[in-house]
Amino acid sequence: MTIVRVLFIDDDDISQSIDSVKMKLHRSGITLDFEKLDPREHDLMAEFEHGHDIDFSKLKKHINNNLNRRPFDVVACDFSFKSKNVNGYLLLKWLVNTSATGRNAFKRSKFICYSSEEDKFMEFVVTSKAEFIDLVKLNLHAFYKRESLTNELSAMIVKEKQKISMDDTFLKLLENNAEYKFSEGYPRFKGKMLGEIANQITNETHHGRAFKNHFVELTFAHLVDLNS
Numbered sequence: 001m002t003i004v005r006v007l008f009i010d011d012d013d014i015s016q017s018i019d020s021v022k023m024k025l026h027r028s029g030i031t032l033d034f035e036k037l038d039p040r041e042h043d044l045m046a047e048f049e050h051g052h053d054i055d056f057s058k059l060k061k062h063i064n065n066n067l068n069r070r071p072f073d074v075v076a077c078d079f080s081f082k083s084k085n086v087n088g089y090l091l092l093k094w095l096v097n098t099s100a101t102g103r104n105a106f107k108r109s110k111f112i113c114y115s116s117e118e119d120k121f122m123e124f125v126v127t128s129k130a131e132f133i134d135l136v137k138l139n140l141h142a143f144y145k146r147e148s149l150t151n152e153l154s155a156m157i158v159k160e161k162q163k164i165s166m167d168d169t170f171l172k173l174l175e176n177n178a179e180y181k182f183s184e185g186y187p188r189f190k191g192k193m194l195g196e197i198a199n200q201i202t203n204e205t206h207h208g209r210a211f212k213n214h215f216v217e218l219t220f221a222h223l224v225d226l227n228s
Contacts, residue, residue: 004157005033007067007109009077009088011040017150024154030161035067039081039091054083060094068105071175071202073160075106076153078146079115079124088113089124089135096138107202108168110160111138112153116146167201170215174198185218186211 004025008014014036022032039054044062046055075095079088092111099106115121121143125131144152178195188207189197200208 002029002161003031003033004073004161005070006074006076006157007035007037007072009037009039009075009091011038011081011083012078014078020150021154021157024150025157028158028161030157035072037063037067039083039086048085050084053085054081056086056090059086059091063095071105071107072109074112074153074157075109076112076114076149079113079121080117087124088115089121089131092140093134093138096140108171110141110156112142112144112156113140114144114146114149118143118145166216167212170212171198171201174201186214 006021008018018032018034018036022034025032039059044054044058045052046058075092077088077092081087092113095106095109096111098104099109113121125135142152142156174194175198178193178198180194182189182192182194182197184190189200189211197208197211201212202208
């Protein structure tokens with residue numbers, strides 16, 4: 001069975017929505033492996049002049065320290081937090097920008113924002129020229145209304161999982177067997193764990209790219225040999 005890993009970020013109880021997504025995906029042969037992050041958890045809050053609120057710096061640190069171990073396929077984030085300091089758009093903006101640097105669980109994630117207050121989302125990003133330009137650059141995968149989240153998110157995941165990507169398939173195999181040690185086939189990586197090699201490919205290092213190309217050549221050579 002195919003596994004999809006999703007991070008839900010919401011300061012409300014969305015357990016019913018998650019259960020619904022899980023059920024819909026299960027019907028399509030997909031297992032949902034999820035994490036739920038509440039940005040208003042006690043240790044992510046602090047006192048400000050306007051009162052008790054989310055501390056954005058604590059939230060970033062929590063994500064870096066606790067949610068950066070295994071890659072997420074999807075990050076689904078509510079726009080409207082009960083906060084004057086941060087909203088879901090600003091959090092996604094930070095996640096997208098940091099996903100392009102270094103070892104990161106969000107490097108290949110699809111980022112989705114949702115809200116029951118679509119007008120507030122539009123008001124926030126459109127009334128500010130800078131934010132509107134940033135939104136275009138951000139290239140979020142989708143914006144969903146909260147009431148249609150379970151249907152649209154499930155449909156999107158099923159559609160994406162039906163696509164075949166050699167890169168994604170190869171990386172998944174390496175990541176799912178991360179503790180195996182590589183010994184033969186590419187001298188530069190001899191003795192490395194497959195998880196380390198996956199990171200090299202994800203970070204698009206010189207040897208990561210070379211190893212991937214070498215793997216394709218070996219696979220093709222094996223195919224030819226089988227059919228000779």
